[in-house]
Amino acid sequence: MDALEAIMTRRSIRSYQDRPVSEEDLEKLLRAAMAAPSARNEQPWHFVVARDPAVKDRVPDYHPYASCVRQAPLAVLVCADLEEESHRDYWEQNCAAAVENLLVAARSLGLGTVWLGVSPAGGKGGRHARALLPA
């Protein structure tokens, strides 16, 4: 599948088959995410791969629209590292570019994904996520 087809046929998938994502595919997904452009090429991101139900299944506890995570074989939590950004100005755009790359790559590998957004600026997801942060 070429890039244009993957982009045009990607859809949010919230129900998953009961089969694991291979290590090979996972590495491709993470490499695709890390190939995204970033401001000043600072790449201020970390990717936390959650397969362990003890970690993965807690996401809906703080994200009200993420119940599908419990059924998914894995979740990738995309985290901005503000220490890696010299001006702390583009981390949301940088991480968004990485997420979209990952989603399109997953589509090209025949894997279903959905973007579950958490906004520090507001919205229910943001409020719940902020509750996890240290005061």
Ligand SMILES: Cc1cc2nc3c(=O)[nH]c(=O)nc-3n(C[C@H](O)[C@H](O)[C@H](O)COP(=O)(O)O)c2cc1C
């Ligand atoms: C920033 C962002 C946040 C999103 N958050 C959620 C979410 O919390 N839960 C969810 O089920 N879908 C979420 N989505 C997926 C959108 O609902 C979905 O992309 C949109 O309805 C268009 O459908 P499509 O992805 O199939 O084209 C989010 C998408 C984006 C870009």
